[in-house]
Amino acid sequence: MPHINNPMEIFKLLNGTNCRECNEKTCLAFAVAVFKEKRPIHACPYLEKEVTDKYGGEILKPNTVDEYKTEAIQALKQKITAIDLSEAAERLGAKFSNEKLTLKIFGKNFSVDTKGNLSSEVHINAYMVVPVLNHILNSRGKSPHGDWITFRELTGGPSRYAHFQQRCETPLKKVADTYTDFFKDMLAIFDGKKIDSHISSDISIVLHPLPLFPVMVCYWKPEDGLESSLHIYFDSASDDNLDIESTYTLIEGIALMFEKIALRHGV
Ligand code: SF4
Structure with missing residues (x-):
């Protein structure tokens, strides 16, 4: 029996054309319907038999995001x-008071106490916890250099790139392709900043998931028969501020957040 954690795992099996032959408005809407067991997966005529065989019966659901990486x-x-949390605060340019280190995540205050518990006035996504704690423990406190490199150029990036592309860049591209408010939301909810076009992209946005760890999202619209594309870039000081696993977890978390936002809007 296959294990499905969220509708995006079904969405990734679909061709993304939103052709409506399944009588749903979009492939994402179809994926949600399958996940909720309101539609059989074989209602999409474009899936290979081995996929419909695998997911056509009962599916196991889900490990919740909040259970994610509990042991870690x-x-x-x-x-x-x-x-010494006060030393860590100084190293990171964060604040330390009342036995708590407070730093900005997506422009919002998050505090960590001396027992490693996180608190914030906003919801804490479980995917953020590992990168935040690793950042506090291991960052060398290097200020961003202001120049951008790819995931592959990070230490340990080449061997993880295929997975990074599959779990991070491709899902974000699919959301950007189908959810028209994607970049508006990114700017509003995640305190993103639109910047001048990078490498001729149509849209370039910088996010600050951690204070010393900016991330740039660039999107190229489809044009002249060419598919759209979306790539994520990192500051060249990133290796000094976050390990590759945490970087991967962080961006995967961002992708999952946006997939959820798009789903909430019925895209
Ligand atoms: S799920 Fe399949 S049938 Fe439905 S819109 Fe997507 S490609 Fe078309």
């Missing part, structure tokens, strides 16, 4: 108890 989080919290 506990281990990191333990490490936080052993460090």
Whole structure:
């Protein structure tokens, strides 16, 4: 019995053409309907038989996002108890008061106490916890250099790139292709900043998921028979501020957040 954690795992099996032959407005809407067991997966005529065979019966659902990486989080919290949080705040250019380190994540204040517990006035996505704690523990406090490199150019990036593309860039591209408010939301919800076009992209946006760790999202619209594309760039100081696994987790979390936002809007 296959295990499906969220509708995007079904969406990724579809061809993304939004042809409506399944009588749903979009492939994403169809994926949600299948996930909710309101539609059989074989109602999309474009899936290979092996896919409909695999997902056509009962599917196991889900591990929630909030259960994600529980063990890793506990281990990191333990490490936080052993460090001087005020020194970490100084290193990161963050604040330290009332035994809490406070730093900005997507422009919002997040605090970490001496036991490694996170608190904020906004919802804390479980995907953020590992990167935030690793950033506090291991960042060298290097200011961003202001020049951009690809995931492949990060230390350890080449061997993870295929996975990064599949779980991060491709899902974000699909959302950008189908959800017209994608970049508006990115600017509003995640305190993003639109910047001048990078490498001739149609849209370039910089996000600050961590204070010393900016991320640039560039999107090229489809043109002259060419598919759209979306790529994510990192500051060249990124290796000094976050390890590759946390970088991957962070961007995967951003992709999942936007997939959820798009789903909420019925795209
Ligand atoms: S799920 Fe299949 S049938 Fe439905 S819109 Fe997408 S490609 Fe077309």
